[in-house]
Amino acid sequence: MNAPDRYERFVVPEGTKKVSYERDTxxxxxxxFTIEREDHTIGNILRMQLHRDPNVLFAGYKLPHPLQYKIIVRIHTASQSSPMQAYNQSINDLDKELDHLKNAFEADMLRFSRDY
Structure with a gap:
């Protein structure tokens, strides 16, 4: 089969950056921002988080090709912010949100296991 190994889709090769930044001239x-070894799952979550920021004028992502395992996230911000600040803030916010979700899930699992 011509399909690459599944391993290749998710593991960043040595010497390759996970995230690269390119300013629009x-x-x-x-x-x-080019994010290696990611797909629609991360792209859509990140795009939606960026849309919550009032300083972000535009946020979108694309997969350049189905066999290239990367996404490209475009961010355009107002003059009060920069794309790098918006990206970092959205990643931090998502990290906090997912940590809260994990803690709530673990607490419910613990409560459920005690009931039975």
Whole structure:
């Protein structure tokens, strides 16, 4: 079969950065972030979190090709912020949200296991 190994889809090769940043030269306060070895799951979550930021004017992502295991996230911010600040803030917010979700799940699992 021509399909690559599943391992190749998720593990970042040595010497490759997980996230790379490229500033847009035509639009002020715009940039692209290339995230290696990710797909629609992370792209859509990150895009939605970026839309919650009032300083973000545009946030979107794309998969360049189905056999290239990366996403490209474009961010355009107002002058009060920068794409890098918006990206870092959204990652931190998602980390807190997912940590809260994990803690709530573990607490419910513990409570459920005591009941039975």
């Amino acid at each position: 035509k639009i002020i306060n715009a940039a692209s």
